[in-house]
Amino acid sequence: xxxxxFVMLLGALAGxxxxxxxxxxxxxxxxxxxxALQASQAPQPSGAAMGxxxxxxxxxxLVGFDLRAGKIAWQEKIDVRSRVVAGRGLIAHRQGAxxxxxxxxxxGHVLFSLHLAATDKYVGAAIDDERLYYVVQSSAGSQxxxxxxxxxRTGKELWRNAVGGSLGAPAARGGVVAVPHAYQNVTFIDxxxxxxxARIRDTDEQVTFVRALPDGFFYGGGKGVxxxxxxxxxxxxxxxSYVEANLGSDQxxxxxxxDGYQLAQTxxxxxxxxxxxxxxxxxxxxxxxxxxxxILHSYRYFFAFDAKAGKLRWAYAHPRVDVVSAExxxxxxxxxxxxxxxxxLDAKTxxxxxxxxxxxxxAGATFDADNYAGxxxxxxxxxxxxxxxxxxxxxxxDARFTAVKVFAxxxLGALAGxxxxxxxxxxxxxxxGVAPAVQKKAGEELxxxxxxxxVPLYLDALKQRYDYLEDRHPxxxxxxxxxxxxxxxKDAAPSLAAHLLDAAxxxxxxxxxxxxxxxxxxKDAIKALREFLLTYRADPMFLAEPTALNIAAEALIKLxxxxxxxxxxxxxxxxxxxxxxxxxxxxxLAAPSAKK
Amino acid sequence: xxxxxxxxxxxxxxPAGAGELETLKAQLQLDDDGKSVDxxxxxGELADPKALDAxxxxxxTGAPPRVQATLLGGLAGKKxxxxxxxxxxxxxxxxxxxxxxxxxxxxxxxxxxxxxxxxEALSDSVEEVRAAAAMALGKRKExxxxxxxxxxxxxxxxxxxxxxxLIGTPELARKIGELIGQVPDALLCTAxxxxxxxxxxxxxxIRVEVVKTLSKVPGVDSTTALVEYVTATEKDKQRPSxxxxxxxxxxxxxx
Numbered sequence: 068x069x070x071x072x073f074v075m076l077l078g079a080l081a082g083x084x085x086x087x088x089x090x091x092x093x094x095x096x097x098x099x100x101x102x103a104l105q106a107s108q109a110p111q112p113s114g115a116a117m118g119x120x121x122x123x124x125x126x127x128x129l130v131g132f133d134l135r136a137g138k139i140a141w142q143e144k145i146d147v148r149s150r151v152v153a154g155r156g157l158i159a160h161r162q163g164a165x166x167x168x169x170x171x172x173x174x175g176h177v178l179f180s181l182h183l184a185a186t187d188k189y190v191g192a193a194i195d196d197e198r199l200y201y202v203v204q205s206s207a208g209s210q211x212x213x214x215x216x217x218x219x220r221t222g223k224e225l226w227r228n229a230v231g232g233s234l235g236a237p238a239a240r241g242g243v244v245a246v247p248h249a250y251q252n253v254t255f256i257d258x259x260x261x262x263x264x265a266r267i268r269d270t271d272e273q274v275t276f277v278r279a280l281p282d283g284f285f286y287g288g289g290k291g292v293x294x295x296x297x298x299x300x301x302x303x304x305x306x307x308s309y310v311e312a313n314l315g316s317d318q319x320x321x322x323x324x325x326d327g328y329q330l331a332q333t334x335x336x337x338x339x340x341x342x343x344x345x346x347x348x349x350x351x352x353x354x355x356x357x358x359x360x361x362i363l364h365s366y367r368y369f370f371a372f373d374a375k376a377g378k379l380r381w382a383y384a385h386p387r388v389d390v391v392s393a394e395x396x397x398x399x400x401x402x403x404x405x406x407x408x409x410x411x412l413d414a415k416t417x418x419x420x421x422x423x424x425x426x427x428x429x430a431g432a433t434f435d436a437d438n439y440a441g442x443x444x445x446x447x448x449x450x451x452x453x454x455x456x457x458x459x460x461x462x463x464x465d466a467r468f469t470a471v472k473v474f475a476x477x478x479l480g481a482l483a484g485x486x487x488x489x490x491x492x493x494x495x496x497x498x499x500g501v502a503p504a505v506q507k508k509a510g511e512e513l514x515x516x517x518x519x520x521x522v523p524l525y526l527d528a529l530k531q532r533y534d535y536l537e538d539r540h541p542x543x544x545x546x547x548x549x550x551x552x553x554x555x556x557k558d559a560a561p562s563l564a565a566h567l568l569d570a571a572x573x574x575x576x577x578x579x580x581x582x583x584x585x586x587x588x589x590k591d592a593i594k595a596l597r598e599f600l601l602t603y604r605a606d607p608m609f610l611a612e613p614t615a616l617n618i619a620a621e622a623l624i625k626l627x628x629x630x631x632x633x634x635x636x637x638x639x640x641x642x643x644x645x646x647x648x649x650x651x652x653x654x655x656l657a658a659p660s661a662k663k
Numbered sequence: 664x665x666x667x668x669x670x671x672x673x674x675x676x677x678p679a680g681a682g683e684l685e686t687l688k689a690q691l692q693l694d695d696d697g698k699s700v701d702x703x704x705x706x707g708e709l710a711d712p713k714a715l716d717a718x719x720x721x722x723x724t725g726a727p728p729r730v731q732a733t734l735l736g737g738l739a740g741k742k743x744x745x746x747x748x749x750x751x752x753x754x755x756x757x758x759x760x761x762x763x764x765x766x767x768x769x770x771x772x773x774x775x776x777x778x779x780x781x782x783e784a785l786s787d788s789v790e791e792v793r794a795a796a797a798m799a800l801g802k803r804k805e806x807x808x809x810x811x812x813x814x815x816x817x818x819x820x821x822x823x824x825x826x827x828x829l830i831g832t833p834e835l836a837r838k839i840g841e842l843i844g845q846v847p848d849a850l851l852c853t854a855x856x857x858x859x860x861x862x863x864x865x866x867x868x869i870r871v872e873v874v875k876t877l878s879k880v881p882g883v884d885s886t887t888a889l890v891e892y893v894t895a896t897e898k899d900k901q902r903p904s905x906x907x908x909x910x911x912x913x914x915x916x917x918x
Contacts, residue, residue: 534786535793536814570757571788598752601725608728608757642694643727 087215087256087263088230088248095300099265103255104296106264107243109281110155110196116436117172119151119158120403121335123430129160130427131175132409134401134436137423137443141175149333150325153435154194154239157220159201161189161333167201169222172435179222187214191236191333193244193279198225198258200237200244204330205229215246217261226261235327240279245286245295247327253277253286253295267295270302276324281437282348282357287323292347294354308354312343312361314370315377316477318508319363319470335392335431341365344395345374360414362400364393365471368460369400370478371417379478381417382456384463385410392432398440403432411443417453421446454482458490461505472505480512488513488521495543496528510546514553522556529562533571541566545576548583560587564595574608577615585622596622597634605643613647620652684709688717691730699730707737715743722749728758735761739768747772751780759789766792770799778805785811794822801826809835816846816854824850828857833869840876849884852877856888859904860895870904878911886915 085092093099117140118132129151130142145168149161153172162168167181167189183189183203190213192201198217205212213234217225235247239258248254248266250273255265267274267286277286284295291311293299298307312321322342325332332338344364346357361374367385372378385404393402399420400412407429410422423444460468460475476494479487494501494509501509529551531541544566551559566572567580581599584592596619603609609616620638623631638644639652687709690702703721706714718734726734735753738746746768753765766784769777784796785808797815800808809830815823827835839854855873858864874892877885889908896905 533788535788536786536811536818568752568755570755570759570762574757601723602752602756604725605727606725606758637724641692641724643692643725 085263087228087261088232088234088254089263092263092266094252094266094268095302096265097297097300099255100267100295100297100300103243103265106241106257107255107284108241109283110241112281112438113155113435115153115155115172116439116441117153118401118403118409118432118434118436119153119172120409120425120427120432121147121151121430123405123428127430128427129170129175130425131172132425132432134409134411134434134439134443135441137421139425140173143175149189149192150335150339150431151433152192152194153433154199155196157194157199158433158435159192159194159199167192169199169220178220179218181218181222181224188330189333190234190330191327193237193239195239195241195244195258195279197242198239198244200239200246200258202234202237202246204233215244215256215261217244217258225259228256228261233328235275235277236325236333237327238277238279238284240284243284245277245279245284247274247277247286250274250328253284255284255295267299268302269293271304275326275328277327278324280346282346285347285354289321289323292323292345292354294347294349296349296354298353308349308352310347310354310356310374312345312356312372312374313377314361314363314372314374314474315379315481316474318474318477319365321363339392339431340389344369344393344400346395346397357397358415360395362395362414363474364390364402365474366390366468367404368468368471368475369393369412369417370474371414377481379453379481380415381451382453382460382475382478383412383417383419383451384456384459391429392434394434394436396434396436397438399436401434401436401439401443403429405429409443411439411441417451417456419447419451454479454486454490457482458493461490461494462500464500466502469502469504472502473508476505476508476512479509480516485518485520485524488516488518489524491516492521492524492528495546496531496541498540498542506543510543510549513546514549517553519554522551522554522558525551525554525556526559526562529559529566532565532569541571544572545579548576548579552583552586555587557587557589560584560589560591560595563587564591567595567599568602574612574615578612578618581615581618581622585618585626588622588626593623593627593631597627597631600638601634604638604641604648605645607645610645610647613645613651616645616648617651617655620648621655624655684711684713684717687714688720691717691721691726696727696729699726700733703730703733703737707733707740712743715741715745719746719749722753728761731756731758731761732764735764735768739764739771742771742773744772744774744776747774747776751777754780754784759787759792762787762789762792763795766795766799770795770802778807781805782808782811785815790820790822793820797822797826798829801829804830806830806832806835809838813838813842813846816842816850819847819850821850821853824854825857827854828861831858831861831864833865836864836869836873836876840873843876843880848880848882852880852884852888856891859888859892867903870902871907874904874907874911877908886912 116134120130122128128142129145129147131140133140146163147160151160158172159169165183169178186207187203187205190202200217202215212229214229216227232249237244237246242258244258245255253267272288275288285292294308344362348357356374359375361372363370366389369383371380388405390402390404402410407425407427408422411420420442421444457475457479461472491509491513529547563584600619620635623635687702687706706718750765750769781796781799787793812823812826892908
């Protein structure tokens with residue numbers, strides 16, 4: 068044995084010698100990680116295609132829904148008080164105040180029931196092919212403890228490990244259970260013995276979840292996902308196999324997985340209606356989202372992104388009501404809506420593969436349907452159209468969804484073509500029906516896209532004028548002014564000139580209109596700018612915000628000949644010109660660039 | 664037209680002491696609103712045609728709103744079509760008071776160029792400006808504005824009703840009669856009642872028809888219109904429309 072291998076052996080022995088969750092256990096050890104990876108074998112596909120639905124209201128039910136058959140397989144009146152966890156041949160959930168119950172997923176019958184002490188708070192559970200693992204927070208002793216327990220398929224307790232700090236909800240895969248530990252660590256434990264195999268300590272961010280998928284263990288926090296592999300030993304994002312979803316927008320918070328430390332998230336909550344659906348896989352020595360896809364679920368909407376490029380692939384709006392739970396199971400997104408629809412979407416295209424009504428009021432659902440690519444119920448006749456769906460989301464009268472709508476506008480802005488420009492324009496000029504934040508975002512997108520094909524649309528929109536008798540109130544003139552200016556659409560000058568001199572044009576809008584005319588130039592622009600300057604140069608209405616007048620005057624110097632310069636000189640020198648304009652123009656006229 | 668271009672006269676001001684007009688012109692440009700307003704007022708009263716030029720120059724080159732308002736008021740009195748373009752411009756000013764004055768002055772000008780601006784002002788955001796435009800169009804008996812004036816009435820603007828009463832052709836009376844239930848009763852009764860009171864409205868069978876239309880409108884507004892009509896025609900007691908109106912009043916009061 069070489070000296071080096073002897074030292075390594077000693078180290079390995081030292082790591083193994085410590086008790087599970089010991090503060091003295093080593094972390095970020097490549098050897099330990101290898102050991103844990105070897106122990107955690109990829110499970111054989113179960114072929115399950117089930118949804119476990121928990122109904123809302125007082126008389127709660129747990130309902131097994133068979134996706135392949137498209138119907139309810141069984142239902143039990145049970146006081147379910149947690150998210151259901153599912154594994155091969157076993158599902159489990161908290162029941163009532165003090166039970167953790169294991170059931171047969173094929174008929175809902177009880178397989179075993181574990182008593183939870185009154186001093187124990189349920190944190191979460193996980194199932195692999197052999198065992199159930201659960202975590203509780205215990206306040207039985209003088210100090211609060213977190214306890215991880217392993218039980219076999221009959222409910223017999225195999226081992227338990229307590230720790231003084233916090234443990235999060237566990238995840239299990241192929242005989243290894245992983246558990247977030249003290250916010251910074253993920254500890255990997257032999258499911259059979261309860262002995263610690265490896266520990267990851269992340270130094271870049273809090274680790275709030277660990278998730279087991281056929282492709283491996285994944286862990287992370289609020290910003291991204293790590294794949295558990297040898298590179299995890301680095302303890303940082305840069306050197307680990309780490310990936311973040313690019314949604315092309317910062318308008319919505321990405322929620323990668325339930326926070327394993329938050330007791331409120333052990334049950335179905337609003338977090339189930341607002342999260343990112345993803346699958347990940349090892350790729351090129353690192354990790355990537357499968358098909359580079361990440362799907363944002365927000366209430367009744369889904370937005371699928373190329374998570375690398377941040378480009379929208381498709382969007383889906385479920386009719387009328389919220390989707391309470393959804394899961395990306397590989398080729399499909401399966402979901403349950405609050406009014407009992409069970410649906411399947413093609414994960415690549417967003418096309419509906421059908422929905423089946425159950426008539427139930429659903430509070431939440433868990434799906435065990437890995438690789439399910441089938442349909443359910445009846446499919447809609449209409450094809451899913453991204454533009455149409457985004458428009459539907461944006462114009463949804465439900466006022467709760469402003470952030471999602473802003474996100475949809477962001478996505479709309481990324482779509483090329485005149486139709487997308489027209490959809491944005493419709494939002495910008497809308498008199499009502501859209502929140503100011505949505506309208507503002509649409510304006511930003513419209514200005515940014517610089518779409519010359521859409522110029523005729525903008526020119527038409529600019530012709531809209533205020534009319535009391537016709538109940539017309541033009542909106543977004545300032546946006547349109549910026550848009551046509553950025554496109555150098557000189558044909559817009561007459562309409563902009565009319566807006567500049569229109570009493571109904573709101574005062575804050577004038578500076579954008581004046582700036583656009585200054586940029587476009589031409590006879591119409593110069594005439595309007597001159598009239599505007601001379602008419603209002605002495606009007607105290609512009610004392611607080613004289614920018615539009617100053618822009619007009621500067622444009623006259625730049626665009627006009629000696630006569631316009633004379634006009635500006637007159638305005639600058641005339642005693643009654645309001646001071647902010649007079650003083651500014653004197654400076655402008657004195658500048659070397661103005662002395663042509 | 665020298666609107667909104669600097670006239671040479673203004674840039675190279677006339678020497679002092681060149682008569683009252685020159686004094687007022689100079690005063691108009693003082694940095695003292697009180698004196699400028701005074702000068703504007705006096706220019707409005709001067710019969711000298713050059714006073715109008717001075718006023719138009721003053722408006723074209725910009726001035727504080729008080730001075731502009733006085734100048735516009737002065738233009739109204741002059742009824743000179745040379746003011747059309749400047750008035751049209753001020754009919755769109757951001758200050759509603761100035762718009763109102765400009766529209767009223769335009770209404771008094773016997774110039775077809777004023778018409779589009781007057782019609783456009785019916786769509787103004789401020790009620791007083793719309794009212795000024797409506798009254799101007801009514802006084803001009805501008806039939807091409809009937810449609811918009813009816814719309815104005817439908818928007819509950821009393822000025823629409825009053826203007827329609829001034830235009831008041833038999834066809835218009837029938838058209839208004841068909842609007843029972845679509846416009847507020849009070850405005851409909853104002854339009855028809857004011858039409859009846861006009862000496863030039865007729866012929867008599869149309870008056871009877873209007874009275875009967877008013878009788879179909881329930882409530883105090885139509886009764887008031889009929890009573891006012893009966894009072895206004897005191898000297899012509901046997902007029903059939905008056906008799907009809909009286910009959911309706913009697914029937915209503917006996918209930």
